[in-house]
Amino acid sequence: MTAVTSVVWAGGRLRDPREPVVAGTDPGYTTGLGLFETCAVVGGRAFALTRHLDRLASSSAALGLPPVDDAEVRAAVAAVLAASGPEVGRLRVTVTAGPPAAEPGEPGDPGAGPALVVAAGPAPVRGPAHVVRSRWVRNERSPLAGHKSTSYAADVLALAAAVRAGGDEALLANTRGALCEGTTSNVLAEVHGELLTPALSSGCLPGVTRALALAWAAEAGLPVREAREDELPWRVVDDVRAGRAGLALAGSLRGVVGVEVVEGAPVAVGPVTAALASLFRARAADDLDP
Template identity: 55%
Template sequence: MTATVWVDGRIVDPEAASIGALDHGLTVGDGVFETCGVQDGQAFALTRHLRRLARSAAGLGLEAPDEALIREAVAGVLTAAGPEAARLRITVTAGRGPLGSGRTPGAQTVVVAASPGLHHATSSVVRSPWVRNERSAVAGLKTTSYAENVVALAHASERGADEALLANTVGELCEGTGANVFVERGESS
């Protein structure tokens, strides 16, 4: 299995063109996403992920995603993907737009995709030379504007690492390019 993909109401060939060339998610990164693990054919913590997707959409000024439609798409994709599905990505874009930053009001584009997961027993990380701007207009939002992460991960890969850790503008640990970071202080009980 490579991926099972649902776009705007139907399962599509993951290799076929199924999103318009003028979709604002493609031209300017005007969209939001969530990635969930899949366990026993179910998206892990789907309700929490959908709440965060809605918060990210609101933060970008997008209409609230249609939760019922997304849940239907998730169910369809996971059924079609079968037991190999280990990760699920939900993407909502502003839909067709102009080539500039302005939006054209109208329907959003919704994409739900499932694929096998990438599991590593161990990972190595490097600190990225670039930082996250905690005062950015998109700070705390999961947007499709991921070019910074691509560059930071390529930097890590060139140094033999699997992930890059980024600090914010005041030097505090912020996040990885695709991984969550947890720090435990003190003794555990």
């Protein structure tokens, strides 16, 4: 197949990207009940694919979605990446419950199962990380907290507001008034010589990049850890903007990067952040499926 900018696999085969692939009765379309994973594509391979698929399986069980076959996902990923060109830098795996199965004697598919769509395309082009605080919050008690749900409109709106304000990421507090995460990334604050990331109890996503950063930092002896519940109040962003603290973002497409602008104010990247970013780049280059 000729390499194209966007490649889509659904229903057991590669598709024209303009071809409809989701049934109108699929809960992923009608109610937003679905999950997705996004991987960076490096040298034609999906980075940390095993970790992403493990999280997908865990979230599927937590939300009561039917499990998707791991071998099928991997075969679909391989087919998509084989058909992709060098401009492709992002892979997305989306899973929903699929259309309801037909009752005996009725038209339709009595064996309907989860719907799987795998798509690849160019990664977004970003400049220096520029964050803007959102006026909306993450509900850490939501059943969707900690899962990459296709019910993503709140994040889309928060990010769009940040972009209108000149940024490229929106920061979210949780309902307890603590720093939680970004719309597309986990966050880490550099405070008093340590780099702290909100605990999962804050409602943040258990990010693949976040987990790798914590593990690799521990092995390297860098002062990077999960924060205690009271260590990262929302006002820490004021400290970052005033130069009293630093901030980093961690995500599948970003890797680990230091924030350089907070709501229009240039800020310095801290030394621990810089060391972690360098370490992450080196370790990720050594192993594409850590």
